[in-house]
Amino acid sequence: MKKINKNSLNGFINYGIVIAAFAVIQALLGMGRLSNSLQSLLVPACCYIVMAVSLNLTVGILGELSLGHGGFMSLGAFSGIAASILLQNAIPLAPARLAVSMAVGALAGALGGVIVGVPVLRLQGDYLAIVTLAFGQIIKNIIMVLYVGVDERGIHIAASSERFDLAPGGTAIIKGPMGAVGVTKLATFTAGFILILITLAVVQNLVNSRAGRAIMALRDNRIAAESVGINTTKYKLMAFVTSAALAGAAGALFGLNYSSTGASKFDFNTSILVLVFVVLGGLGSIRGSIIAAALLYVLPEMLRGLGLNDFRMLIYAIVLILVMLATNNDQLKALLGRVIPKRKGAVTSG
Amino acid sequence: MAEKKQFQKGKMVPVPSVSIIPERDLDKSPILECSHLGIDFGGLTAVNEFNVTVGRTEIAGLIGPNGAGKTTVFNLLTKVYQPTRGTILLDGLDTHGKTPSQVNRMGIARTFQNIRLFNNLTVEDNVKIGLHNQEKYSMFSGILRLPKYWRQEKAAHERALELLSIFDMQDLANHQAGSLPYGAQRRLEIVRALATNPSLLLLDEPAAGMNPSETAELMENIVKIRDTFQIAIMLIEHDMSLVMGICEGICVLNFGQIIAKGTAEEIQSNPTVIEAYLGKQQ
Numbered sequence: 148m149k150k151i152n153k154n155s156l157n158g159f160i161n162y163g164i165v166i167a168a169f170a171v172i173q174a175l176l177g178m179g180r181l182s183n184s185l186q187s188l189l190v191p192a193c194c195y196i197v198m199a200v201s202l203n204l205t206v207g208i209l210g211e212l213s214l215g216h217g218g219f220m221s222l223g224a225f226s227g228i229a230a231s232i233l234l235q236n237a238i239p240l241a242p243a244r245l246a247v248s249m250a251v252g253a254l255a256g257a258l259g260g261v262i263v264g265v266p267v268l269r270l271q272g273d274y275l276a277i278v279t280l281a282f283g284q285i286i287k288n289i290i291m292v293l294y295v296g297v298d299e300r301g302i303h304i305a306a307s308s309e310r311f312d313l314a315p316g317g318t319a320i321i322k323g324p325m326g327a328v329g330v331t332k333l334a335t336f337t338a339g340f341i342l343i344l345i346t347l348a349v350v351q352n353l354v355n356s357r358a359g360r361a362i363m364a365l366r367d368n369r370i371a372a373e374s375v376g377i378n379t380t381k382y383k384l385m386a387f388v389t390s391a392a393l394a395g396a397a398g399a400l401f402g403l404n405y406s407s408t409g410a411s412k413f414d415f416n417t418s419i420l421v422l423v424f425v426v427l428g429g430l431g432s433i434r435g436s437i438i439a440a441a442l443l444y445v446l447p448e449m450l451r452g453l454g455l456n457d458f459r460m461l462i463y464a465i466v467l468i469l470v471m472l473a474t475n476n477d478q479l480k481a482l483l484g485r486v487i488p489k490r491k492g493a494v495t496s497g
Numbered sequence: 498m499a500e501k502k503q504f505q506k507g508k509m510v511p512v513p514s515v516s517i518i519p520e521r522d523l524d525k526s527p528i529l530e531c532s533h534l535g536i537d538f539g540g541l542t543a544v545n546e547f548n549v550t551v552g553r554t555e556i557a558g559l560i561g562p563n564g565a566g567k568t569t570v571f572n573l574l575t576k577v578y579q580p581t582r583g584t585i586l587l588d589g590l591d592t593h594g595k596t597p598s599q600v601n602r603m604g605i606a607r608t609f610q611n612i613r614l615f616n617n618l619t620v621e622d623n624v625k626i627g628l629h630n631q632e633k634y635s636m637f638s639g640i641l642r643l644p645k646y647w648r649q650e651k652a653a654h655e656r657a658l659e660l661l662s663i664f665d666m667q668d669l670a671n672h673q674a675g676s677l678p679y680g681a682q683r684r685l686e687i688v689r690a691l692a693t694n695p696s697l698l699l700l701d702e703p704a705a706g707m708n709p710s711e712t713a714e715l716m717e718n719i720v721k722i723r724d725t726f727q728i729a730i731m732l733i734e735h736d737m738s739l740v741m742g743i744c745e746g747i748c749v750l751n752f753g754q755i756i757a758k759g760t761a762e763e764i765q766s767n768p769t770v771i772e773a774y775l776g777k778q779q
Binding site: 153348358363375378379385 | 577596597598599601607613615616617618625626627630632634640641646649650653689690693
């Protein structure tokens with residue numbers, strides 16, 4: 148193309164930041180300068196970046212509040228783990244199995260998104276927040292009682308341990324409250340890096356296309372968007388399901404990073420944590436989401452020694468309230484506008 | 498002050514549905530036919546017995562005192578409200594049960610009294626959103642950036658600039674819509690509506706807040722739009738110089754009822770209209 152417009156330039160900068168960060172971390176890893184505890188944070192940090200960017204699609208770009216993003220992550224995690232165990236013999240190559248598992252996770256997330264989105268996104272108002280809040284809890288509670296296993300007779304699914312009659316040679320995939328145990332750790336930092344790049348490509352290309360413009364039009368003014376012939380439900384659903392699918396893929400990667408994963412890892416706190424990343428990074432700003440997720444995930448882990456960890460959720464809540472107060476304060480906004488002129492234009496996509 | 502300009506208007510002739518349309522449109526079916534259209538809000542009848550026919554290339558006016566139900570009529574035509582009674586035929590097709598976006602795809606585009614732009618997006622993106630249904634590529638071609646995406650986006654970009662040039666706004670293409678001056682925002686709304694390729698354009702107070710020279714320019718542009726796109730335009734306006742200057746058929750509403758229909762000359766001398774606007778002579 149003759150001239151690169153501002154939006155695609157912003158997109159390239161985002162790819163650049165991610166690639167540069169990956170290169171620096173790889174170099175540090177090669178030199179052995181990263182501590183073990185930091186190394187263990189790399190894959191989850193990638194997952195949270197993907198979670199934040201995908202939630203930004205729903206909250207910042209579509210303008211609908213979702214409080215159940217952890218639920219989609221959970222769906223992706225357990226379906227991804229199940230896929231990786233079931234396909235152990237069919238696909239011996241670990242990276243290929245990881246990719247397929249992540250695709251299965253994305254499908255499961257998308258399916259969850261359709262189930263929640265189809266009835267709820269027809270309504271106007273805050274119903275999505277209420278229903279997704281419940282959805283996250285429901286998924287958690289279902290997986291808490293779910294037993295899934297495989298033996299030579301096929302796949303077994305049961306809702307209690309008594310009815311779970313796995314043959315002696317079989318493998319249990321999900322064992323109720325214990326979650327998934329004995330998972331082969333397939334996740335690698337490189338896979339996380341690739342997933343971030345895919346997420347960026349999907350979200351940024353979507354935003355700069357016909358569909359993305361329709362989604363942003365719905366956010367800015369629903370009545371006007373309908374008056375120019377935009378199908379409200381279709382585009383709301385498109386954004387929401389894409390967001391849920393990416394969360395599912397992130398969940399699969401997250402689940403395959405640990406040898407055991409319980410449903411309680413994806414509770415309400417996880418959803419709120421990701422929302423905090425999105426709000427602090429800036430609604431609608433992809434770059435903000437990446438940076439906020441990376442910093443806010445890694446910093447508290449590094450500061451664990453300070454004894455602040457018990458107050459982590461409290462601190463997030465206070466910071467979230469302060470940010471909301473500050474960004475809705477006209478005097479403060481006017482002051483910021485004077486200090487940083489022309490920052491208004493950066494809202495659409497960064 | 499711009500000098501007073503005379504606009505060429507068509508000769509108005511009666512049609513069977515007790516309305517008048519321009520003579521040049523007589524051999525084509527009318528673009529809009531409303532019969533017995535009405536809506537109640539609870540016990541309140543906001544609009545009743547609204548019968549209007551608009552010719553295919555007519556500039557029609559809808560006037561009346563504040564609260565007469567003019568914008569409600571627009572909301573009925575665009576299905577923001579579903580009518581309680583009556584039918585709306587757009588180009589002979591019944592719009593019963595359609596949603597606002599479906600009605601737009603059938604050919605009605607509108608602007609709003611209180612401007613409704615996509616304020617966080619650029620001027621060009623606002624117009625491209627208007628072009629939404631003329632671009633035909635799927636979400637996946639968009640995400641994967643297939644050749645179809647590049648072709649259609651290039652066409653949309655060119656078309657958007659072409660449409661913006663109607664109002665000489667192509668230089669503002671990269672500005673944020675919400676940061677434009679008031680008059681430019683009104684013009685952008687018209688461009689966005691035109692981008693949807695309508696056969697009937699509804700303008701809700703297009704000249705509100707404009708000074709006399711801007712209004713004169715707007716009048717020229719409305720006539721120019723009608724001539725270039727060969728579409729019908731229906732407008733609500735309080736500025737009588739605009740309504741009397743360019744509208745061919747004028748319809749006067751008061752308390753949700755049509756109190757007069759006719760050409761500018763007929764309306765100006767109609768005693769019921771004078772009474773509705775100025776009150777009864779003692």
